């Protein structure tokens with residue numbers, strides 16, 4: 346049995362944890378950094394399973410944390426990816442209203458985007474069709490975001506891990522069953538080893554609420570998992586959009602709606618999705634793997650209560666998005682953007698992610714923004730939902746600025 350010690354212990358080696366390690370080094374704040382990861386390798390959860398879209402910052406309410414960090418974070422991550430020659434598809438993004446009454450939402454998005462520092466242009470139907478001949482806008486208008494890009498998320502995670510390792514960050518992977526003694530600033534690992542830390546940062550993604558509860562932090566929050574399935578256009582499908590094509594989202598519903606995304610591969614694969622169906626477990630990617638029956642039952646009961654009370658856009662979520670995992674409904678959603686897409690053009694993708702949403706049991710609402718809570722000698726990142734991948738470098742700076750006064754770094 347051995348005792349290791351570090352200045353900062355980061356729990357969770359996803360993009361948020363890695364970006365925090367990166368910014369701690371870049372800003373010269375700490376050098377003795379350990380990343381503790383429960384899986385044998387990094388990128389097994391959200392950071393390796395997302396759409397890879399570097400969002401341009403259109404959706405977020407000015408003043409929100411998402412709005413503050415998205416544009417800056419996207420610019421920095423894009424530059425980082427380009428400097429290393431990693432795959433990047435600078436294909437932009439089009440947003441179209443699938444129904445005429447949603448047209449005015451384009452103005453809201455344009456206004457928000459400009460307030461957040463993003464570049465946006467209104468396009469007419471002719472411009473839309475020049476880029477995607479088969480696309481349609483119910484109102485004839487579209488919003489063009491030239492700075493949206495797509496990366497390969499797992500490639501980004503692996504490269505960042507490699508570089509951090511070369512700069513002295515210690516990675517302890519395969520560490521699931523640890524316990525904690527917050528008073529003594531210690532973690533006891535399953536093999537009996539201990540780690541003593543100056544400050545701990547919880548970046549455990551889908552499990553971040555459970556980790557926080559072990560530190561008596563955020564007891565009135567829990568994460569609700571939603572499964573995100575993707576379909577993709579078959580290579581011989583005659584329709585292959587060259588840019589991201591999104592519906593105007595219902596801004597009261599937490600998910601952006603099913604969209605078309607070309608990958609950053611040399612020959613882009615166009616995915617359609619992700620869906621957002623209540624998941625049977627936090628990590629229930631396939632079949633009955635990692636099913637958590639008690640949690641699933643409690644979440645379904647909670648969703649039913651939200652539906653009945655019609656709180657926080659839940660009723661619209663259920664009507665418009667909860668059943669999109671059913672192929673005919675997914676096809677119908679895809680056809681609202683590209684009417685020529687047929688069932689025979691689609692195949693189920695191997696990609697699947699779990700999109701968690703943080704529920705506040707006190708307000709009985711989902712938290713829309715990133716949330717970072719302080720604990721004793723610890724910081725807990727509780728709601729690193731989209732666009733946390735895009736924004737990770739800037740989000741890390743913000744988390745550190747908030748935590749620094751209590752971090753007691755040497």
Ligand SMILES: Cc1cc2nc3c(=O)[nH]c(=O)nc-3n(C[C@H](O)[C@H](O)[C@H](O)COP(=O)(O)OP(=O)(O)OC[C@H]3O[C@@H](n4cnc5c(N)ncnc54)[C@H](O)[C@@H]3O)c2cc1C
Pocket residue numbers: 356357358359360361362381382383384387388389390391392393394395396397398399400520521548549550551552553556573619697698699700701729730731732733734735736
């Ligand atoms: C389907 C889908 C599509 C998305 N699309 C986009 C997109 O296009 N653009 C975008 O910006 N964002 C997108 N997102 C959101 C983005 O993926 C997340 O915001 C981001 O990856 C969160 O990173 P993270 O480091 O917080 O979490 P994760 O990547 O989940 O990392 C958390 C890590 O903590 C580890 N961990 C958990 N519990 C413990 C424990 N007890 N001890 C040690 N380690 C632990 C996990 O194994 C995991 O490796 C998408 C998400 C999903 C699911």
